[in-house]
Amino acid sequence: MADRGDPAAAAAAASRLGDEDAKVRQAAVAAVGKLAVGSDKAAAARVAARLHDKDEAVRRAAVFALGELAAQGDTQATQAAAAALRALLHDAEPHVRLPAAMVLRSLAAERRADAAPHAEVRKAGLPCPAP
Numbered sequence: 001m002a003d004r005g006d007p008a009a010a011a012a013a014a015s016r017l018g019d020e021d022a023k024v025r026q027a028a029v030a031a032v033g034k035l036a037v038g039s040d041k042a043a044a045a046r047v048a049a050r051l052h053d054k055d056e057a058v059r060r061a062a063v064f065a066l067g068e069l070a071a072q073g074d075t076q077a078t079q080a081a082a083a084a085l086r087a088l089l090h091d092a093e094p095h096v097r098l099p100a101a102m103v104l105r106s107l108a109a110e111r112r113a114d115a116a117p118h119a120e121v122r123k124a125g126l127p128c129p130a131p
Helices: 007-014 022-035 041-052 056-072 075-090 094-110 115-123
Strands: none
Touching: 007 022, 007 041, 022 041, 022 056, 041 056, 041 075, 056 075, 056 094, 075 094
């Protein structure tokens, strides 16, 4: 497997995000989460678009991939990811809602100095980690 930050590998994975096969989309989302860097706003946007995929497994993979990208990005990336993930707290599938809540909480814990992720977690009705 390629290393994080390898633009060719990340681009190759991203090119399969719209594949007809849900399993391919799921694998592509996971790969982009592992290969792209947090500052790659285009990769984060393409992963975030999969949060609305018709397939539950693809949406779940996108939750974790976006969390990985946001965790290594800046405050703006974290805030954008939190806003996108917050919408999934109302997903029809519990296997999507729970990971979204977990990733939101994790992002809040990683960005304690920044109030925005805590606000997103509080809006979701989840407890915030102690400072």
